[in-house]
Amino acid sequence: MAMQGRPAIVDPVARLLAGYRPISGVPDELFGADGEVRPVWSTLIEAIANMSPEELAAGQARGDQYLRDAGVFYRQYGPQDAAERDWPLSHLPVLIAEDEWHEIADGLIQRADLLERVVADLYGDNSLVADGYLPPALVADNPEWLRPLVGVTPRGGHFLHFVAFDIGRGPHGEWWVLGDRTQAPSGAGFALENRIATSRVYADHLSQSKVHRLAGFFRTFRDALIGMREHEDGRVGILTPGPMNDTYFEHAYIARYLGFMLLEGDDLTVRDGQLMVRTVDGLSPVSVLWRRLDSAWADPLELDETSALGTPGMLGAIRSGSVTMVNALGSGVLETRGLLAFLPRICAEVTGAPLKLPNIATWWCGQASERAYVKANAQRMTIGSAYATRHLFDLDEVSAVAGAFTRPLDMTVEDWIEARAGQLVAQEAVTLSTTPAFEEGTLVPRPMSLRVFLARTRDGWQVMPGGFARIGRTAGSAKLAMQQGGSAADVWVVSPHDVPAETMLATASTPYLRQQPGVLPSRAADNLFWLGRYVERAENLVRLLRAYHLRLAEAPKEASPLVAHLETYLAELGADPIDGLPEGLVDTLASASTAADNIRDRFSVDGWMALDDLSKTVRKMMRTARPGDDTALAMGILLRKISGFSGLVHENMYRFMGWRFLSCGRSLERALSLTALLATFADPAAPDGSLDLAVEVADSHMTHRRRYAVATNRATVVDLLALDPLNPRAVIYQLNEIAEHISVLPGSELHRQLSPLQRAVLQARTDLAVETPETLTSATLTRLGDEIASLSGHIASTYLR
Numbered sequence: 001m002a003m004q005g006r007p008a009i010v011d012p013v014a015r016l017l018a019g020y021r022p023i024s025g026v027p028d029e030l031f032g033a034d035g036e037v038r039p040v041w042s043t044l045i046e047a048i049a050n051m052s053p054e055e056l057a058a059g060q061a062r063g064d065q066y067l068r069d070a071g072v073f074y075r076q077y078g079p080q081d082a083a084e085r086d087w088p089l090s091h092l093p094v095l096i097a098e099d100e101w102h103e104i105a106d107g108l109i110q111r112a113d114l115l116e117r118v119v120a121d122l123y124g125d126n127s128l129v130a131d132g133y134l135p136p137a138l139v140a141d142n143p144e145w146l147r148p149l150v151g152v153t154p155r156g157g158h159f160l161h162f163v164a165f166d167i168g169r170g171p172h173g174e175w176w177v178l179g180d181r182t183q184a185p186s187g188a189g190f191a192l193e194n195r196i197a198t199s200r201v202y203a204d205h206l207s208q209s210k211v212h213r214l215a216g217f218f219r220t221f222r223d224a225l226i227g228m229r230e231h232e233d234g235r236v237g238i239l240t241p242g243p244m245n246d247t248y249f250e251h252a253y254i255a256r257y258l259g260f261m262l263l264e265g266d267d268l269t270v271r272d273g274q275l276m277v278r279t280v281d282g283l284s285p286v287s288v289l290w291r292r293l294d295s296a297w298a299d300p301l302e303l304d305e306t307s308a309l310g311t312p313g314m315l316g317a318i319r320s321g322s323v324t325m326v327n328a329l330g331s332g333v334l335e336t337r338g339l340l341a342f343l344p345r346i347c348a349e350v351t352g353a354p355l356k357l358p359n360i361a362t363w364w365c366g367q368a369s370e371r372a373y374v375k376a377n378a379q380r381m382t383i384g385s386a387y388a389t390r391h392l393f394d395l396d397e398v399s400a401v402a403g404a405f406t407r408p409l410d411m412t413v414e415d416w417i418e419a420r421a422g423q424l425v426a427q428e429a430v431t432l433s434t435t436p437a438f439e440e441g442t443l444v445p446r447p448m449s450l451r452v453f454l455a456r457t458r459d460g461w462q463v464m465p466g467g468f469a470r471i472g473r474t475a476g477s478a479k480l481a482m483q484q485g486g487s488a489a490d491v492w493v494v495s496p497h498d499v500p501a502e503t504m505l506a507t508a509s510t511p512y513l514r515q516q517p518g519v520l521p522s523r524a525a526d527n528l529f530w531l532g533r534y535v536e537r538a539e540n541l542v543r544l545l546r547a548y549h550l551r552l553a554e555a556p557k558e559a560s561p562l563v564a565h566l567e568t569y570l571a572e573l574g575a576d577p578i579d580g581l582p583e584g585l586v587d588t589l590a591s592a593s594t595a596a597d598n599i600r601d602r603f604s605v606d607g608w609m610a611l612d613d614l615s616k617t618v619r620k621m622m623r624t625a626r627p628g629d630d631t632a633l634a635m636g637i638l639l640r641k642i643s644g645f646s647g648l649v650h651e652n653m654y655r656f657m658g659w660r661f662l663s664c665g666r667s668l669e670r671a672l673s674l675t676a677l678l679a680t681f682a683d684p685a686a687p688d689g690s691l692d693l694a695v696e697v698a699d700s701h702m703t704h705r706r707r708y709a710v711a712t713n714r715a716t717v718v719d720l721l722a723l724d725p726l727n728p729r730a731v732i733y734q735l736n737e738i739a740e741h742i743s744v745l746p747g748s749e750l751h752r753q754l755s756p757l758q759r760a761v762l763q764a765r766t767d768l769a770v771e772t773p774e775t776l777t778s779a780t781l782t783r784l785g786d787e788i789a790s791l792s793g794h795i796a797s798t799y800l801r
Helices: 012-017 039-049 053-070 098-122 136-140 188-201 215-227 248-258 314-320 331-335 337-341 343-351 368-376 413-419 522-554 561-572 583-597 605-624 629-652 657-681 690-697 701-707 714-723 731-742 756-769 778-799
Strands: 073-077 082-086 094-097 162-169 175-181 235-239 261-263 268-271 274-279 282-291 324-326 362-364 381-385 424-428 434-439 442-457 460-463 468-471 487-494
Touching: 012 039, 039 094, 053 082, 053 188, 053 605, 094 098, 098 162, 098 175, 098 331, 098 343, 098 442, 098 460, 098 487, 175 331, 175 337, 188 248, 188 442, 188 468, 188 487, 215 248, 215 282, 215 442, 215 460, 235 248, 248 261, 268 282, 268 314, 274 314, 274 522, 331 337, 337 343, 337 362, 337 424, 362 368, 368 413, 434 468, 434 487, 522 561, 522 583, 522 629, 522 657, 522 690, 522 778, 561 657, 561 690, 583 605, 605 629, 629 657, 657 690, 657 714, 657 731, 657 778, 690 701, 690 714, 701 714, 714 731, 714 756, 731 756, 731 778, 756 778
Parallel strands: 094 487, 235 261, 235 282, 282 324
Antiparallel strands: 073 082, 162 175, 162 442, 268 274, 274 282, 362 424, 381 424, 434 442, 442 460, 442 468, 468 487
């Protein structure tokens, strides 16, 4: 019963919003200035209000589970190391009405065109400096203004192709540009993942909500990149700094989503002014490179000589006009905070119109008048270095510039500003609008900013109809970056009309022709090859450890020569079982994960998650498994997980070059483990029970029982595990597999002379095929193992250079 004088809240929307209190004097995205819910939010809020707490929690759990299953992460850097963290999704999207979004888009297109003209001038006529619109020191002293590129006009004529802008709603409800992202803007891939995860949360609502889709934006930009190629045989690649970069997941995701090669600097070389990618089939030209690393790292010959991420000669290829760089090297100069102070005047001069979306108020302290103004207003401004760091998730408070200079405690702000004239930028402190976010099931207002992406297409700039919202951790906090505890949210642009169901598929105007599979970079082939080896090596160790602990449970090693013999063998493999689960097994699975991480763009999400689950399981078992039956059972679990991973990968991978190298690695490692197993446990001097152990470890008990109507003896075991071409657990079978895979790799065409690799494989197969169980001694098996091991070097020298 309701309390006397206080009517019960029965309206579900009123109940949902009962505790939501916008901050006084701060605009709110959910409530308008009139105190009413903005119309664009009404449908979603009503849908949420009519969900039970259990339904809402289940939806949020679905979104989080999707992100975990997809392996979405960001890399958080700490004092000691970097760690992968789960993606912190804010479960409530930010909603913006279509008409308001058109105004934002119109202003950002104007700004993108303006920045294109500015950067073209800075690397061309430099009239903005000559005519006094920009101070010389702001350009000449800027580490992002790259002198070697002055006078170089990009092929196609444009410096900028993909840009982003951080925007926020100011105190009076207007949108301001907080920062320009022209170097290598990040977040577009995360925006896609936010959309997919949020669609899981509101599965029943999103399809009816008239929200603009994102796929069309990416499809159009993909087509634009393909259209930039100089020749049809030219490739499009995405250049990444590598797996340790904080947004590497996004690089791999975008490469997989668009169907482009993900390349590192070592994958590329320059020949006669042409940028080339090293592939298993030799050098292949790259016509378009979407750069995701800072310009200074791109070429150690002409830019930062300490860079291990770039490609020597890259600038030469750009000067020759053989490659289009997205965005052009040197475009990071536009991110300079000090430039914001001069853009309004430049815009008025070159376009004859004011900026449609104003900057956050900015002063460059290199001019006496502005320096004096900043000193007089230092209490309400924040001051920092002119050159902010450019990473998506380490942006400091949106009202500040990342500081490279620290004011001494004994120096006043005024004296510090004077001492750093020409190096400091001041920005007015801004209070951003708030947006609703869930906190323990309750809606609360949290500060937010948006990152909006623009792509250059054949028809000009196209704005992504949505974006990436960063949400503050606490009310009134300016700490929006995830490195500082913030979260990320999807952005819905809501139309009053039905919206098209955009996909990545283009409308076919000509008969469909199947495209040839893409090239395989040598680095990717190398990682696939070693992934196959590491996973097979881990499986072999698991089988050996299970056999060891099963026997240890029956008799201590002091009473069992076979257990002692197996323990010595495992120790020689780097997996001493004395301390339970050996580090050698953990390290092998970690190496497999590293190899898979290096080719994340070529690896299915299911395959990655299965491998990650393997690694997590073995780490957990290290703390709990006890010697004997307990560890034997644990190894059985691991074996099933490894088999599931292998089956998943080998059944689902497209049967082209990548699958061949993965399979070669797997077959070579299995052949090596089998020769070593037979040389040790089929030796006449081996302890009793060794032959049965060899058959067990090779998973061939049933096959042996059916093939031979006798008990295990050396002849039957060696015949089955070394010489039987129909047994997938036989050495000869694996050598045949390697020969078959190599026969279709580049350089192995019919009627050509055998390559050194082919001759080495043929030699090993022949040396084994002419043996009999009686002549295949332990010494012969050891010698054969050395031959098989040498195949790895032949594969590397032939394809993986």
